[in-house]
Amino acid sequence: KAGVTQTPRYLIKTRGQQVTLSCSPISGHRSVSWYQQTPGQGLQFLFEYFSETQRNKGNFPGRFSGRQFSNSRSEMNVSTLELGDSALYLCASSLTVSVQRAGANVLTFGAGSRLTVL
Amino acid sequence: QQQVKQSPQSLIVQKGGISIINCAYENTAFDYFPWYQQFPGKGPALLIAIRPDVSEKKEGRFTISFNKSAKQFSLHIMDSQPGDSATYFCAATPTGTASKLTFGTGTRLQVTL
Numbered sequence: 001k002a003g004v005t006q007t008p009r010y011l012i013k014t015r016g017q018q019v020t021l022s023c024s025p026i027s028g029h030r031s032v033s034w035y036q037q038t039p040g041q042g043l044q045f046l047f048e049y050f051s052e053t054q055r056n057k058g059n060f061p062g063r064f065s066g067r068q069f070s071n072s073r074s075e076m077n078v079s080t081l082e083l084g085d086s087a088l089y090l091c092a093s094s095l096t097v098s099v100q101r102a103g104a105n106v107l108t109f110g111a112g113s114r115l116t117v118l
Numbered sequence: 119q120q121q122v123k124q125s126p127q128s129l130i131v132q133k134g135g136i137s138i139i140n141c142a143y144e145n146t147a148f149d150y151f152p153w154y155q156q157f158p159g160k161g162p163a164l165l166i167a168i169r170p171d172v173s174e175k176k177e178g179r180f181t182i183s184f185n186k187s188a189k190q191f192s193l194h195i196m197d198s199q200p201g202d203s204a205t206y207f208c209a210a211t212p213t214g215t216a217s218k219l220t221f222g223t224g225t226r227l228q229v230t231l
């Protein structure tokens with residue numbers, strides 16, 4: 001069973017540019033979440049999508065956006081890049097959005113997309 | 119505002135020893151507490167998780183201890199092995215928003231021979 005696939009794995013951008021990152025969840029998983037990981041701030045929740053709808057959103061500026069397609073694949077976009085956006089962006093997928101069903105909501109993370117902003 | 123505090127930041131343990139990582143939370147709405155393990159170049163992977171209706175959960179060499187009144191929980195790694203060398207993150211979330219995890223700052227564990 002294939003895991004969570006994130007592309008690209010590495011990318012370099014300059015300030016002011018925009019970037020789009022892609023995430024293919026595990027087959028059958030309908031929930032996709034995005035996290036930003038930096039040495040200073042650690043792992044921070046960006047947003048979550050379920051059935052093409054944004055269900056939860058973290059405390060990030062509007063420059064950070066995302067979407068989910070009907071096949072559950074997700075993309076996130078960061079516009080007007082800043083130096084501080086340099087980070088590892090992690091995507092995670094799960095069956096549902098809730099832990100109501102024991103074991104149904106294990107988050108499986110991809111290896112991440114490492115973004116460097118120069 | 120950091121809602122999950124994790125300590126220590128780094129930990130060196132000899133092979134065969136016990137590794138202990140502690141976390142404390144503030145938000146009383148949290149009721150699902152997973153631990154994640156992350157190796158360099160990889161995403162975090164779920165190690166073990168607990169809900170506050172139990173005080174302890176054990177899976178193999180990994181045990182979570184949970185103290186609801188103190189709002190603290192900890193990970194114990196028994197018989198630590200060099201292959202356990204990784205960064206460990208505690209996390210918490212309310213039921214119903216289980217994908218919106220609040221993570222601790224991480225503990226870098228090194229198990230020496």
